[in-house]
Amino acid sequence: MTRKSADGGGGRSTIRDVAARAGVSAATVSRVLGGVYPVSATTRTRVLRAVRDLDYVADARAKAIAGVGTPTLGFVLDDITGPSFALMAHGVEREATRLGHLCLVCSTDGDAEHELAFIETMRAQRAAAVILVGGSADTPEYRARTGRVADALAAAGSRLVLCGRPPLDPGAPVSVVEYDNEGGAYALCAHVLSRGHRRILYLGGKPEHTTAQGRERGYLAAHRARGVEPDPVLRLAGDFTRDSGYRSMRRALEVGLEFTAVMAATDMVAAGALTALHEAGLAVPGDISLVGYDDIPFARDLHPALTTVHVPYEELGRLAVRTALEWGRKRGPEASDEHLLLGTHVVVRDSVGALVTSSAG
Amino acid sequence: MTRKSADGGGGRSTIRDVAARAGVSAATVSRVLGGVYPVSATTRTRVLRAVRDLDYVADARAKAIAGVGTPTLGFVLDDITGPSFALMAHGVEREATRLGHLCLVCSTDGDAEHELAFIETMRAQRAAAVILVGGSADTPEYRARTGRVADALAAAGSRLVLCGRPPLDPGAPVSVVEYDNEGGAYALCAHVLSRGHRRILYLGGKPEHTTAQGRERGYLAAHRARGVEPDPVLRLAGDFTRDSGYRSMRRALEVGLEFTAVMAATDMVAAGALTALHEAGLAVPGDISLVGYDDIPFARDLHPALTTVHVPYEELGRLAVRTALEWGRKRGPEASDEHLLLGTHVVVRDSVGALVTSSAG
């Protein structure tokens, strides 16, 4: 048999199989399935019946290549397991499907190589846009290479969007949708400072990570605005996990670091730190104050409820796809590279106490 | 201009553009890009140079249609935002890309209609498999319709896999990879019972949800095995969110339900419940004991650390794709419908106390 015949239950059937069964041409089948083209009622029913009989579904890839496919959108994130990533991913996915796009995902576990490879794959898939979700390690190579893929994407009529990640070098054809990372950290730290604390332990992330950097800048700036020089000894690197927070806190306690408050780079880190504090018999906020960052749902259920900064993560994801898609629509005579900066705000709960001292700082 | 010419920076270029620029035929370009076909060194370099110049990337959809595409795999979940979903999703994604597959995602927010629609889309995309992640509402219609799409997928050489969701009616062409949901609940509840508790409040999920049902069955079975008849008044429905746990707990307290322990359907629910308990001035486990389910990373950081049941979620996700793909490979003469059942285990932490009574129960 030279030609596969797709009978009822067999392999996938093609438009020609349907055409044959209905006694019409493939073009006619395409037309009735297409919707609005004039077709006689009887032909239409015959075709529809054949479609049902064969359980036919048109091959989306073939349609795409013929120019009428479902647009696709790629998105990349470090690790979907992190609550803030999950929120952004959710926003991206919801908005994309709302706008009739398919979502191709990839998690990179922070591997830049992997990220680049996926972007290339998306280019091959002719994705309408690719969204990079969350911060990344910021190195000159990163900027150069990402700038290059942004160019490639742009040249192919697609678009790179940075979601929750700072812009590349100016001129790079990217859209960026981020939140005021540094500003949030500044406000948060200012709050802690205002309660009298002067030695605030900063439990950070990887030093080269953009998100970690932004938050640290906010921490530093808030101190300086108050005229207090932050002790470098109080800044510890780590990563954004619960375990990292736990370990860092233990270490800090073991080596006898002196501090009255701790500012964790994320709520997850804060959670781990809190447990370490409890285990050491320290009361929060009685002995030590603690703040996080992200306002994940869980933050309320820590004990004490965690003071933190709220970030509109889901909104961020939604905006990223909207921005990307709108750009695609109005692109042409100078659609300027957009840069959205969403606001954050600190949500005060019960984890920071006032530092009572005999003399004001 | 009748033919779009893809010069350096313009639109996406085709294999013919590359061929023209290199002064060879499209077939030759395809061959050098393909890899192993014999091509003269000089031709190869010329072609490669043209590829670089044009920044050419072959259209994956066209390749797919020609029979050499990157296989794709669709996966569906309720809401990526839930920690256990995120874990499974991570497992799925990691394993899929490890095996060279692309991942198309879709979250349904529990909407069965949406789920079905996405499966249909996956069929159109000729996905190698579609994985349904997490439990679902279990109704006769659900079974019938899902069975039908399973058939359709099977007929098209694809595969439906249920990950963390119980099997459909026997005979349906699906693979299922689940964990011992009921068994875990049984063990957990038995543990609480063994500490002397007899009135255990069950904070459940939606009554028709398979996961909620399984856990409730475990709760019930453990009671009966101990010879204690569970009071129906102590079973409250809700959903799997933190807020639901918080609200249910408050209600339970307000209406004066009597209980000495609470078993929450998930750790998230437990987190909310814990906060409500704290707010009511009740000590855990001093006054009331509490257990969760899922063992999400956060569970350790609740105060007290939460006793819960550990589920190998990420592994579940990985196995789901492996099962699906292996099935595709060895399918043919009776590859039986697989059904994997992974074990769970309770992890005892600090949230349940012994109930001291004058007379044993």
Added chain:
DNA sequence: GTGAAAGCGCTAACAC
């Protein structure tokens, strides 16, 4: 209204 034919971007069988 409907069919034949060309074309989307690619690969593979078949020449030379």
Added chain:
DNA sequence: GTGTTAGCGCTTTCAC
């Protein structure tokens, strides 16, 4: 080694 040709499954002119 390399070009030509014929598909892959679909849509869309262009005739009739």
